[in-house]
Amino acid sequence: MAGAAGSPEKTWSSRTAFILAAVGSAVGLGNVWKFPYEVGAGGGGAFVLIYLVFVFAIGLPVMIAELLVGRRGHAAPPIAAETVAAGSQRHKSWAWLGWIGVIGAFFVLSFYSVIAGFSLSYMVETVTGRLGDLTPEASVKHFTDDIGGSFAIVFGWHTLFMVLTVFIVARGIKGGLEQAVTYLMPALFVLLVGMVIYSLSVGEAGKALQFLFQPRLSDLTTDNILQALGQAFFSLSLALGAIMTYGAYVPRDYSLPRSAFIIAAADTAVAILAGLAIFPLVFQYGLEANAGPGLVFITLPLAFAEMPGGVIVGGAFFLLLSIAALTSAISLLEPTVSWLEEKRGIARAKAAVWGGLAIYLVGIGSVMSFNVWSDVTFWRGTVLDNIDFITNNVMMPLGGLGIAVFVAWFMNPEAVRSEVTGISDRLYKAWLNLLGFVCPVALAAIFFSVSGADRL
Ligand code: PHE
Numbered sequence: 429m430a431g432a433a434g435s436p437e438k439t440w441s442s443r444t445a446f447i448l449a450a451v452g453s454a455v456g457l458g459n460v461w462k463f464p465y466e467v468g469a470g471g472g473g474a475f476v477l478i479y480l481v482f483v484f485a486i487g488l489p490v491m492i493a494e495l496l497v498g499r500r501g502h503a504a505p506p507i508a509a510e511t512v513a514a515g516s517q518r519h520k521s522w523a524w525l526g527w528i529g530v531i532g533a534f535f536v537l538s539f540y541s542v543i544a545g546f547s548l549s550y551m552v553e554t555v556t557g558r559l560g561d562l563t564p565e566a567s568v569k570h571f572t573d574d575i576g577g578s579f580a581i582v583f584g585w586h587t588l589f590m591v592l593t594v595f596i597v598a599r600g601i602k603g604g605l606e607q608a609v610t611y612l613m614p615a616l617f618v619l620l621v622g623m624v625i626y627s628l629s630v631g632e633a634g635k636a637l638q639f640l641f642q643p644r645l646s647d648l649t650t651d652n653i654l655q656a657l658g659q660a661f662f663s664l665s666l667a668l669g670a671i672m673t674y675g676a677y678v679p680r681d682y683s684l685p686r687s688a689f690i691i692a693a694a695d696t697a698v699a700i701l702a703g704l705a706i707f708p709l710v711f712q713y714g715l716e717a718n719a720g721p722g723l724v725f726i727t728l729p730l731a732f733a734e735m736p737g738g739v740i741v742g743g744a745f746f747l748l749l750s751i752a753a754l755t756s757a758i759s760l761l762e763p764t765v766s767w768l769e770e771k772r773g774i775a776r777a778k779a780a781v782w783g784g785l786a787i788y789l790v791g792i793g794s795v796m797s798f799n800v801w802s803d804v805t806f807w808r809g810t811v812l813d814n815i816d817f818i819t820n821n822v823m824m825p826l827g828g829l830g831i832a833v834f835v836a837w838f839m840n841p842e843a844v845r846s847e848v849t850g851i852s853d854r855l856y857k858a859w860l861n862l863l864g865f866v867c868p869v870a871l872a873a874i875f876f877s878v879s880g881a882d883r884l
Pocket of ligand 1: 454455456459533536662663664665670671756757759
């Protein structure tokens, strides 16, 4: 069963391909949509600072551990976790760790695709000049009534986005995933750097830099801190199957800590660059930095509407956001597909279509949360709010906690050491301590906090 992952088709063809794919997974809506609005709502520099600490002290150690379980298990997450556990000190079934990943990724993609659909829709609307004379009221109305309020529109873009995702994943690791990231990641990088240069030169660069990098620690609340921790995990694609699945395709001679460091650093750089692309414009046009989830879809279009050449700049921005979302979406579909392939023996293309279809159908619940079911609320809110809460506040911290505890406390120590190559003994010890003590406490804190009701 794990044999399928061992076939040459199921390994990355180069280190660069692996890094590009993993950075593609990490860089997504989380960086370009969520991070800036969380920074805006969380008071700026203080949020950025604490976020950086979380990425490197908590996210990075868990990423190394997750890649490790994937590579050592060499299969889809539940099989990988089970296989690795069988060789551990205290035998016990850890398949649930993998299941959290597969199921978590399944549900995250169901709504991720809906938000990504908004980005596609805004891209087309900006380029066709339909957002050319937007007033603040019109922008709110446009998002909540015209686009968000229309079942047909949200449904249509969700459909298109899922079709694109399935198409890429169906073509396999080398023919699909690697091909896609080889073209899309450089395009994303060029668009982002272009946006940042433009924004810093025409916008309020000084104010934006101050906002992002001058920490006023008094701005930090417990909620903010937990939000930053959750965001670090989400942005690094942790504990939701993606990194474990990508880890399964990593050849034995790549250093996991080094790769994880590059991935985390690139992901963080993109989040900060997204802030540098957005905030100079927000300040330049006297807009609100703390608009929350509407920052990109309601506030930013106002800047595009006013600036000269806003059609091009705005179109480029939403193209960037859509590309970022697509390379993350393929990593959210891959865990389901690799499981169907390896455990059920279903051919990849078929697995991609069936897995994608199931996710797409669940996603219709999130599509409806914006329109026909916007009044149907229970527990945490709409269907979308509930799926978001369960995945982000329950499955993700639980999965992360499980990975950290399993690798630090249950796996055979020699096996762990043999996987974590390319770093000194001192660094190795530091990693084990972070993983075994600090990460579990931090993740338990997210799990037991009831914040997050206001997510999305
Ligand atoms: N990291 C992605 C983003 O920032 C989302 C994601 C989470 C992708 C978990 C895969 C797994 O948008």
